Amino acid sequence: MKKKNRKKINRSASKRAGKKVEEKLVFSRPQSLRDVDMHYCAGCGHSIVHRLVCEVIDEFKIRDRVIGIAPVGCAVIAYDYWDFDVSEAAHGRTPAVATAIKRVRPDNIVFTYQGDGDLAAIGTAEIIHAANRGENITVIFVNNGVYGMTGGQMAPTTLAGQKTSTSIAGRSLRNDGYPLKMLEMLAVLPGVRYLERVSVHSAQEIFRAKRAISKALGVVKSY
C-alpha cells in the first residue's frame, strides 16, 4: 500500500484510551467511478468490469484524457457510472465512433465497451474493419452469451443447446449456426496488437481480467 493512502484516524474508543490507531485504506471506490447505485442485475459482470476499467484508468492516471464509447445494450448508460468523457454510439457502430474520436484526438486514450450483440452481431463489420485498419483503440468486449437488456434472447455467442427466449429448445446448430468466435476471427488480422479472453466469475479470474484490461489500455497508451 502506498504511503499516501495511510490515514491517521482518531477513533472515539482509542481517543478515550488516549491512543492513536493507524489505519490503512486498502479498498475504495476508484476516482473514475461515480458514487451511485448501478442498475445491473444481481450476479451480472458489468459492474465488476466497469470497476476494473476505472481502477486501471486511475492507476494509469489517465482519467482526464480518456474517452469511452458506451454501446447499445445493458451498458448503454455506462456514462452514469464512469466519471470521465463518454460518447454513446448507435448499436454496433461503437468502433466507428471510436475510430473518428481517436483520429481527431490522437493524444486522448479511446476505448469502446461493447456487448456481444453490439460487437458480434450488428457491429461485426465495424469491429473487423476497425481492427483491420489497426485503429489505436482499446475494445472491452463483454460477452454474456445473450441479449440481456431486451430480456435474454439468443446472441451470436450463445452456446450450442443454450436456452434463451428466442431459442427455447436450446440453440440449434442446424438452424442458428455455431457461436461466433470473435477473438479467433480478430486474431488473424495484422492490425490487432493484443487480444485476451478472460472471465470475471471468480476472484482469481477478476485479477486476470484486470491485468488484461491494464495491458490493453497500456498498449494504446504507449503509442
Add this chain to the structure above:
Amino acid sequence: MSKKLLMCGNEACGEGAVLAGCKFYAGYPITPQNELIAYMGKRMGEINGIFIQAESELAAINMVFGAAAAGERAMTSSSSPGVSLKQEGISYIAGAELPCVIVNMQRGGPGLGNIAPAQSDYFQSVKGGGHGDYKVIVFAPSSAQELLDYTFMAFDVADKYRNPVLILGDGLLGQMMEPVTIIKENYKPHLVEKPWALTGCKGRKPNIVRSFFLGEGALEEHNKRLQEKYRTITNAEVRAQTFNLKDSEIVIVAYGSVARTAKAAMESARAKGIKVGLIRPISLWPFPSKIIKDASFGRCKKFLVIEMSSGQMVEDVMLAVNGKSEVDFYGRMGGGIPTEEEVLARIEALV
C-alpha cells in the same frame, strides 16, 4: 486572391468544405458522387486532415458522429441508396445535437434505381428520413459555384445550431463541370468554441454525448428543447430566390438543377407575353412557406411546381398556399429531366 477554376459540382462541394475548415471526411463510393470522395481523399491529404474510406455508409456516418463529438468539422457524402443507409446515424446526430455536413447527390430510385439525376429524396431530406422528431437543415444549390458556397456556409450553420446540415444536390449538379470563382478572402469560416466536445475531462466536469434519455420526462424535455431550436432555425435560416413575383399570374416553384430549367422556361414564356415568375427555394427545410404564401395573396393565380420526382415538394407548396391558389405539378421520374420545352408547354396550358 481570386481564381477561376473549371470544376465538377462534386469537386466544388469538396472545396467548399475545405474552405470551411472541414478536417474530417468519411465516405463510401457510390455514383454519382464519386468525384467528391476522391477529391476529399486528395485534399484531406494536402491539408493534413483526416480521410477515411469507411467499410459502409453506416460506418461513415458514425465516424462523422465521432469526429463531430470530438469537436472537429466533419463531413460525409453519398447518393440516394447510401443516404438511406445513413438515416439511423443522422437521427442519432440530430438527437445528440452534433454539428456536421452531409451531402446527397441524388439519383433515381426507389431501390437501387439508376445513376441518373433525381429529386426523389425530398421527403427523406426535409421530413426526417430516420426515426424520431428531428429536423435536418437542407440547402439545395443549383450550380457548381453554389455547391461550393453553400457547403462552405453549411459548416457555420451546423456549428451555430449544433445540428446536421444536408446539401441536397443531384447527379446532374454533381457531375456537370462549370466555372467556379474562389475569392479566398470571402471564405472565412466562423469557428466557434465547443465546450461540449469530448476532449478528455482535464480541468472540467466530464462531457457526455448522447441522444438517450431514460429518466421520466427527460426525453420529452429534450424534445421540447429541440423543437424550440427548430423554431429558431425556421425563423432565421429561410433562403430563397425569387424572380418577377410582382406582376406574375403564374409562379413556378422549383429547386436545385430544375430551377435553372424553370428559369429558362420563365424567360421564354415572358418573351411570349405570359407573365410568369419563379420562386426557387434554397433552404428546403426550413421551407420558404411565407414567400409562397405572400405570392398567393398577390397577383399569382396559379402555381406550377416542377420536380424530378412524382411530386414531393409540391405538398409543401400546397400547405403554404393553403387553398388560396391553384397548384399544378409537372414532374419526371427515374432519371427523367424536365426540359425547357416541356415546362413551357405546361405554362401555356395553364394560361
